[in-house]
Amino acid sequence: MTISLRQLRALTAAVETGSFGRAAARLHLSQPALTVQIRSLEQRLGLTLFDRSARGARPTEAGRNLAQSFGRVLEEVDQLVAGAREQAARRSGTVHLAVLPSVASTLLPAALTRLRQAHPAIRVLLRDAVARHVADQVKAGEVELGIGILQGADAELEAESLFEDKLVAVLPPGHRFGALRRLSPEALAREPLILTDPGSSVRALAERAFAEAGLVLRPAYEATYMSTAVALVRAGLGIGVLPATALDLRLTPLLDTKPIDAAAMRRRILLLRRRGASLSPAAEALAEAIHVAVGGGAHIR
Amino acid sequence: MTISLRQLRALTAAVETGSFGRAAARLHLSQPALTVQIRSLEQRLGLTLFDRSARGARPTEAGRNLAQSFGRVLEEVDQLVAGAREQAARRSGTVHLAVLPSVASTLLPAALTRLRQAHPAIRVLLRDAVARHVADQVKAGEVELGIGILQGADAELEAESLFEDKLVAVLPPGHRFGALRRLSPEALAREPLILTDPGSSVRALAERAFAEAGLVLRPAYEATYMSTAVALVRAGLGIGVLPATALDLRLTPLLDTKPIDAAAMRRRILLLRRRGASLSPAAEALAEAIHVAVGGGAHIR
DNA sequence: AGATGGTCATAACCGGACCCTATGACTGCC
């Protein structure tokens, strides 16, 4: 005893075309099928919607009114469905993405331009956050995707490896270490060092690596922002210990970077998603673009 | 490949209850039926709407959004359907009615109070008009029902007899005809007469009746409104020839009315509707009320 | 008048959508 969309379509088509036959044609139906739908609708509403005669069907006042109202409803439905299909076809949609600041300034632009080329109408809402917050936002469902790191497995998260980020020593111009090919933690420990804040994942990583070498990390300078740390290095205040990804490519040529001789000085940058949560088509497109950007040429050095 | 209302209901119920099982219960369905509907909707949209796991189904972002939008649409549909059913049940609705002024002031109030008792929420939009316009408005579909007269059959109209309206002579108080039981046209023709305008059906009727008696109607006074004519009679200016229905019951006791001795001095008041046009439930209710008002006691004298 | 063309309604048949019951697979919990 309930109404169906087909019946609403039949009604509006019949009122608009003024004839059951033409309405049937418009809906790609046979005329009897249309007739039956209309009659069924009339029964379910208890209203006569058309006055039939041998020379056609005239809509009743009620029929006209309902056709108009239902017409608006149908338009709305069709619009919603079309919107959903656009999302499915990646022709629209938005992704929420949390990302480490270091990655945001290096890998991400390449990925986003690639995404824009393939799917111009997909919107990306960026949130840069430190590693812990990236993971938390993914777990809470505030973002669909995260780019960050993971210490130990997390049952709620699913991770795909993107690339490996190494900590490197950043030398001020003309530093006496300039001749060396690689630096040992011991050598570094005797120099004034420039690092990021204790809260950052980079800092935690560096401390752990030094600890493995039996050393205590005692930086001469700490900065919250990577760009500040780099500025301190350029000013010749010390040697920076910073992630390779974070170094802006335009600045690096002016500075000298050296690998550090410690296995623990590296971290795996991961693409994070909540376990069991499917990705929206837009998010899948973004994930693809990120993978391509990482795998194909536009990598970090 | 199109969407159905059942699927929309399934979606909104599932999102709102947060569980396929509870949604199924709300819709009086089995859980598998609900599951199938959701999956079918997902296929047709090409979107994943829920993330299933063994401990429940979580709506996707897209699922939540669509559920909300479709929820609004469903409410609208349900409201429209409810409105239609109310009309069908005569619990609402409006009728357009054209009616002769004479009838409007006598029969109609009784019919309308009766209608209001039975179906309080039905609105009646009144148009009083002279006989010709009553018929025209019915034919044009501007009104659903008309109360009027018909000279000769009209193929486009369907008529039901309501009652017979007679022209009567209305005497001023103390007139010398007061002693007679009935008046002849010949007697009347010698008196100063008061009638309505030449355009009115009452006037046409009176002229025809006099013509049948071989007389020419030459009124001493003409008025457009019945009430004016009555006032002239009360002022003692002449004898009124007016329809019995039109005489306001409160005024009649003060005046003396006599039947006129001519068969042609009567007209049949009809309930008119367009041939082949069904009546709305509200109009049917009004028609019933009119018939009852005519048939039962509240008749004209 | 009779034929004709147009309208909607009806009938008979057929396929698929839909629903139900029963059961399975999986997880989280006591």
Next chain:
DNA sequence: GGCAGTCATAGGGTCCGGTTATGACCATCT
């Protein structure tokens, strides 16, 4: 390690909805 809860799957029956063919009716033209 059962147990309770979730959703998915399978099988079977019903009914909705569609098609074609035909009928009834009216208007119009010849």
